[in-house]
Amino acid sequence: MSINDWFKQREGRRYTVSAPGCPEGKPGDGLPDGVWRSCPQCKRTLYQGDVARCLSVCPHCGHHFELIARDRIDAIIDPGSFEEIDTTLTSTDPLRFSAGKPYGATLEKARESTCMTDAALTGRASIGGHPVVVGAMDFRFVGASMGSVVGERIARAFDLARDERRGVVLVVASGGARMQEGMLSLMQMAKTSAAAGRLAQAGLPYVSLLVNPTYGGVTASFAVLADVIFAEPGAMVGFAGPRLVEQTIRRSLPKGFQSATSLVEHGMIDDVVPRVELRERVATVLDYLMPDAALEAGDL
């Protein structure tokens, strides 16, 4: 193996843990337990087996490593309860977007390296015994940007939850709207927001978890329309990216700008929740907010 190949292989393994359904040997499936890695926050060298056992959180300093979408879902649902939906939706290149790299090639590469069909994954599951529709976004897929497929999956998630009287729990990360699909992408903001609004009108709860990074058109639509919003430690969340803000105000940004903790201070989200406490916290919220199934049956 050449040194370049070795680096390439490592690059493919930056994301941890398993991706079921992914063909063997593709990047995105497991980092073997025997691998040593370094924590970007405390710089300690870590044994991957230890990291994996802690939901990919550094056992020394609590740094939250990125997770692939599938593992995001596994981290919050009742074990084994996930049943993926809308698996056959795939993006096309409706504008034949030609500036820069052809969009078709970008999609092809993303599918190859992530074994996903697009940047969001949705399905039925249960959390604390409550029936929910869950979803998670994966930053590796074109920056988890929202185009037609992501918008459709999210809107369908809300619609399905409304039809089946489920709650919705979404783990959100995104660079924003997917510019290669132009206005079709921008309109997904309206579409997903409308769908979230209809779930709310139906009296069903929606909890969102914002992870690093969440920006642009996704923040400014369904991500923040939840009844309860949590963020993961270290998540950066905003509308405009920090570089653009800095250019606009022509001075340096205050420390902690757009960080999860500053969002709590400014009243924008409810709490910063460590990954290990997340499932229980979401389950508790659902305990309060899910309509009583027995009562609902009585009403009919």
Add this chain to the structure above:
Amino acid sequence: MARFVMEFERPLAELEDKLGSLKSLDIAATPELAAEIADLEREVERLRVTLYSALSPWEKVQVSRHPDRPKTDDYVAGLFDQVVELRGDRAYADDQSIFTGLATLDGRRVVVIGHNKGHSTKENVARNFGSPHPEGFRKAERAMRLAARFSLPVVTFLDTAGASPGLEDEERGQAWAIASCLETLSALPVPVVVVGIGEGGSGGALAIGFGDRLIMLEHSYYSVISPEMCAIILHKDAARAPESAAALSLTADDLLRLGIVDEIVSEPLGGAHREPDMVIAEVGLRVGAALDALAGEDPRALVERRYERLRSIGVYNEAG
């Protein structure tokens, strides 16, 4: 005062200047001048037609940003009577980059919401160049809710480069303010007619930019991202904006083809700023017709149809 010349107009402007200086000469003293002037006039006319009848997407973006292009308050003054401006978001400030008010269009009582660029530098500073802060979107949402309570149709005018990307805008929840507008607008139980009059920049435009009827001026644009920003992301070079503008499918024609826009209002040769009164009057007729077509619809059916339409937007493959 020097007139504003767009980059692509320069050859025409030079010819026009030459014509102007010839005309200022004493024709009586030099009889052959008359013929030269007539020639030049024909040449200017020919160039004007070729230049403006086939504008590229990037040229349209420039026309949409022309400082003399009619603004929301020109439409408000030109089309509506009995205007009662509604100011303030009742929480923080009155953001003048968005106009909201009660108004009457030819006997039809409506709520007007529009991004409001200024006519002068002073006005533009006061209005943040038409880029709303969170309080602007919250004011817009307040106007939407008012419209719903009193069953008044909503007419919106789009003309913004985008939501303001400042430090305080972020801290006061820019994304939250926009998202909330989207949710409210999507379920508004009254007719919503949207008119793209200039720039339709991203989420800041979308917050008041969809409804039951979307009308666009011929040279206005509506885009997921500005051509400059797109060029910076793709090539790290804002000068390649013309390519991005073409790739983004952001013109009225493109969006009509994609089914996002319902109708286009033609502009006079050179752009709306050449004949503002004519364009404003035409927009008034189109908005009036759209309101009449939507009047008397069952509110629930209206909301349901708006949702169906939103749900249908997007292009993807689905196997099985």
